[in-house]
Amino acid sequence: MWAITSYFNPIRYRRRSFNYQVFRRNLDLPLVTVELGFDGKYELTNKDADVLIQIDGGAVLWQKERLLNLALKAVPADVENVAWLDCDVVFQRSDWIEEAEALLTSLHAVQLFSESAELKAERLQSAANTEAHYTPAIVALFADSNLPMKERWQSVEKIRPKQFGFAWAGKRALLQDQSFYDAAILGGADGLMFLAMYGLFEEAINRSSLNTVSAIHYLRWAESFHKAVAQRVGHIPGKIYHLWHGDRKDRKYRDRYRFLRSFDPYSDIILASNGAWQWKDPQSALAQNAKKYFLERLEDDITLDLLSLDPLLP
Numbered sequence: 001m002w003a004i005t006s007y008f009n010p011i012r013y014r015r016r017s018f019n020y021q022v023f024r025r026n027l028d029l030p031l032v033t034v035e036l037g038f039d040g041k042y043e044l045t046n047k048d049a050d051v052l053i054q055i056d057g058g059a060v061l062w063q064k065e066r067l068l069n070l071a072l073k074a075v076p077a078d079v080e081n082v083a084w085l086d087c088d089v090v091f092q093r094s095d096w097i098e099e100a101e102a103l104l105t106s107l108h109a110v111q112l113f114s115e116s117a118e119l120k121a122e123r124l125q126s127a128a129n130t131e132a133h134y135t136p137a138i139v140a141l142f143a144d145s146n147l148p149m150k151e152r153w154q155s156v157e158k159i160r161p162k163q164f165g166f167a168w169a170g171k172r173a174l175l176q177d178q179s180f181y182d183a184a185i186l187g188g189a190d191g192l193m194f195l196a197m198y199g200l201f202e203e204a205i206n207r208s209s210l211n212t213v214s215a216i217h218y219l220r221w222a223e224s225f226h227k228a229v230a231q232r233v234g235h236i237p238g239k240i241y242h243l244w245h246g247d248r249k250d251r252k253y254r255d256r257y258r259f260l261r262s263f264d265p266y267s268d269i270i271l272a273s274n275g276a277w278q279w280k281d282p283q284s285a286l287a288q289n290a291k292k293y294f295l296e297r298l299e300d301d302i303t304l305d306l307l308s309l310d311p312l313l314p
Contacts, residue, residue, distance in 0.1 A: 001101055001169065002079045003029045005087040006067030007044060008036040010060040011294050017043050019088040019243040022121040024048055026090045029083065029097060032074045034067040036276055058276030059269070060291045065182035065189045070275045072175055080104075083112065083169040084180070090124060091167070092239040099236050100169045108174055108232040109197060112167040113240035114140035120244045138164045138194055139235035153195075153203050165190030167240055178225045183217055183265040184208070185277070186256045186293055196222035197229045209257040217265045259289040 005023075009016045020043075024031070033049035035042055037056040046052050051074050068084055075082055081104050083097075093099075096112055103110045115134040141162060145152045156162070181189050181196070188208050195204035201222055205215045268286060272278045279287045 001029060001081040001083060001097055002032060002050075002075050003027060003083040003085050004032045004034075004068055004071035004075065005085050006034050006036070006064045006071060007087055008058070008063045008067065009043060010038050010291075012038075012043075015244070016088070019121060020044070020048070022124070022243060023085075023087045023089060026124075027085075028094075032071045033087070034071045034074075036063050036067060055274040055276055057272065057274060057278075059279045059282070059287065060294055061185040061269070061277060061279075061287075062187045062189075063276055064187075065180040065184065066275070066277050068180045069182055072172075072180075075172060080172055081169055082172045082175055083167065084175075085112075085167050086165060086242075088243040089116075089166050090241045090243065092241065093236070096236055096238060103234050103236070104169060104171060106232070107234045108229045109168060109170040110233070111137050111139040111235040112169055112238075113137050113163075114235055114237045116163045116166060116240045116242050118242045118244055124241060134239065135161050135163050137166075137235060138162050139233060140237075142198075142233075143235060149198055149200065150203070153198075153200050157203075157207075164194050166242060174228050178228050179221075181218065181221050181225070182277075183214070183269070185263065185265075185269065186259060186290060188257075192218060192222070193225070196225045197233050198231055199226045201226075209260070211261060211263065213264050213266065214260070256293055259286065259293065262286065 007020060030050045032051040032053070033044065034053045034055070035044050036058045037054055038058070040056055042054050044052060044054070053070065053074060072082065081101060083100065091113070100110050100112060114137050116137065117134050136159065138156070141156045141159060142152060145155060147155060181192055184192055191207055192204050195201070195207070201219060204222065205218065210218060263286060268280055268284070269277045270280050281287065
């Protein structure tokens with residue numbers, strides 16, 4: 001198994017780079033990272049990944065899944081399973097890789113934890129003794145229910161918060177054939193992908209407030225992805241730590257969709273020669289609102305001025 005991740009930091013928040021270093025030093029798995037730079041400037045070096053791909057010049061929008069699609073192509077051809085990870089997570093369990101590999105002999109996709117807690121990196125050493133608030137992972141919630149699929153979602157949807165993303169693994173051949181859904185330009189693709197796994201297309205469209213043209217675009221991908229995954233989805237019991245990069249309220253998980261009421265994935269974004277998304281019209285109101293969204297996430301805090309990285313890490 002190899003891992004893939006993406007790194008893009010258009011506002012140049014210091015906390016993102018800090019968290020990446022903690023993530024990397026705690027990951028015992030070969031890693032492909034695709035970094036999207038801005039104005040010819042990069043924040044990672046070759047020591048930060050087994051394979052580091054750096055491309056310059058993309059739009060200020062949510063590029064994660066677009067970059068994951070590029071990272072997937074760089075995984076060695078003989079690797080059968082791939083973990084796709086946010087580059088700000090740390091696993092509590094040291095044996096999750098072995099369990100994931102075992103589950104993927106019969107499953108197509110595995111969420112790699114059952115509970116998550118948001119912590120600052122400087123609290124990791126004492127995390128086992130903290131009284132952190134743990135948030136359930138979506139697959140673990142689904143596994144605990146025997147209701148029919150739509151009723152199961154109606155029950156689980158009421159539980160807030162819950163985690164759709166952070167850390168997954170799947171069969172490399174399936175991921176390469178189907179790709180990651182990469183047109184969720186302000187985030188939320190984790191939820192769209194999960195709901196596609198179970199064929200809950202209407203629920204996905206409603207949850208992300210997709211307009212008609214965005215819904216058509218999503219369904220073209222989601223129906224094929226659903227057939228390929230065939231609901232063969234599982235999870236690994238265990239905790240994962242999500243490294244703090246701003247308060248949850250500043251990520252505006254629901255409010256962000258109001259910026260996308262007129263978004264047309266067929267005409268508003270185009271693929272640049274480097275593989276990243278670009279705006280067709282960089283001066284459009286949509287482009288300006290997307291940049292404003294990233295600015296308002298407020299991901300830094302004063303503690304970074306007081307910390308040295310090395311003493312915090314195993």
